[in-house]
Amino acid sequence: MDAPRRLTDTEADRKLRYLFAQAGPLHAPDDIEARVLRHLAAQPAARVIEDKPLIASWIWIAIGTFLLGLIVYSLLAPLSVDPAGSTYQRYLHDLTLPDLGNVLRSPWTIMGLACAAAFLSLEAYLFRPQAVRSGR
Amino acid sequence: MDEQTAIASARQGDHRAYAWLIGRYKHMVFTVCSRVLRHREDAEEATQDVFVKAYQHIGGYQGGSRFSTWLYSIAYRTALSKLRTRKAGTLGLDELQANGQEPQQAPEGDRNDRKALVEWALAQLPAEDAAVVTFFYLEELGIEEIVTITGLGESNVKVKLHRARKKLLTILQDHLKEETWTLHVD
Numbered sequence: 001m002d003a004p005r006r007l008t009d010t011e012a013d014r015k016l017r018y019l020f021a022q023a024g025p026l027h028a029p030d031d032i033e034a035r036v037l038r039h040l041a042a043q044p045a046a047r048v049i050e051d052k053p054l055i056a057s058w059i060w061i062a063i064g065t066f067l068l069g070l071i072v073y074s075l076l077a078p079l080s081v082d083p084a085g086s087t088y089q090r091y092l093h094d095l096t097l098p099d100l101g102n103v104l105r106s107p108w109t110i111m112g113l114a115c116a117a118a119f120l121s122l123e124a125y126l127f128r129p130q131a132v133r134s135g136r
Numbered sequence: 137m138d139e140q141t142a143i144a145s146a147r148q149g150d151h152r153a154y155a156w157l158i159g160r161y162k163h164m165v166f167t168v169c170s171r172v173l174r175h176r177e178d179a180e181e182a183t184q185d186v187f188v189k190a191y192q193h194i195g196g197y198q199g200g201s202r203f204s205t206w207l208y209s210i211a212y213r214t215a216l217s218k219l220r221t222r223k224a225g226t227l228g229l230d231e232l233q234a235n236g237q238e239p240q241q242a243p244e245g246d247r248n249d250r251k252a253l254v255e256w257a258l259a260q261l262p263a264e265d266a267a268v269v270t271f272f273y274l275e276e277l278g279i280e281e282i283v284t285i286t287g288l289g290e291s292n293v294k295v296k297l298h299r300a301r302k303k304l305l306t307i308l309q310d311h312l313k314e315e316t317w318t319l320h321v322d
Binding site: 007009012013016017020021022024026027033035039040041 | 151154155158159162163164165166167170180183184187188191250251253254255269270273274276298301304305308
């Protein structure tokens with residue numbers, strides 16, 4: 001009589017899979033749905049927390065309108081200032097924008113940008129999608 | 137009703153849709169909990185907890201994996217957590233898994249009662265291994281999915297499967313005489 005042949009892993013898998021399929025899963029209690037739903041119904045309804053913006057949209061609109069008005073006014077207003085004009089008008093025409101090139105070359109600006117880049121990179125690193133832990 | 141519709145409705149708080157999802161997965165979730173906890177009442181309680189937790193967090197299910205994978209992950213972790221709590225302070229998890237089951241008599245005269253035979257064989261494996269084997273042989277999940285569910289490393293899952301396969305065949309070969317159960321031992 002031939003000695004019984006050893007099973008390969010694949011054959012063993014096939015046999016075990018067949019056996020498990022024959023056995024099937026265990027049967028959960030019939031009333032499990034009712035139990036869970038009863039439990040869920042007994043819980044206080046989840047409070048919906050609205051994500052309110054820190055600054056309301058109407059405030060943003062007001063600020064935008066004001067700035068736009070300021071820009072339009074400064075562009076359209078006569079260049080010559082009447083000395084008898086209001087303090088506000090004189091102040092507006094005395095306004096000079098800083099030289100942008102100098103601002104960008106300033107060490108403060110460079111350090112500020114570097115810090116912002118560092119923080120953004122750190123945030124991106126810390127909140128990266130987590131890989132599945134290997135081992136315990 | 138299809139699964140995606142049920143998930144979307146359950147997210148909106150539709151309990152009927154969620155009951156449909158429970159009905160679809162309750163047996164497998166209960167099986168996983170039973171294989172880990174080896175105690176019917178504890179497994180029933182764990183199954184209930186799993187579905188409650190899943191409902192509470194269904195908003196966080198992004199659809200990146202199958203719903204079943206996400207749900208089995210909750211089941212596996214909930215059952216293990218209950219197992220740890222049950223024996224907390226007395227045994228470590230490894231000891232607990234090794235001693236998790238009282239030695240039982242093999243089911244007699246029920247060669248055809250495959251369910252009892254499988255349960256008896258699985259009861260002799262550590263809890264984690266029994267769950268991994270259940271995912272692999274009963275639910276026919278791939279290694280990658282089992283890794284996602286259990287959080288174990290891929291090699292760890294493979295080792296557990298290999299070890300469990302060997303042990304199961306050793307246990308079962310005397311009880312399945314009609315088939316050629318000769319274990320391939322390295």
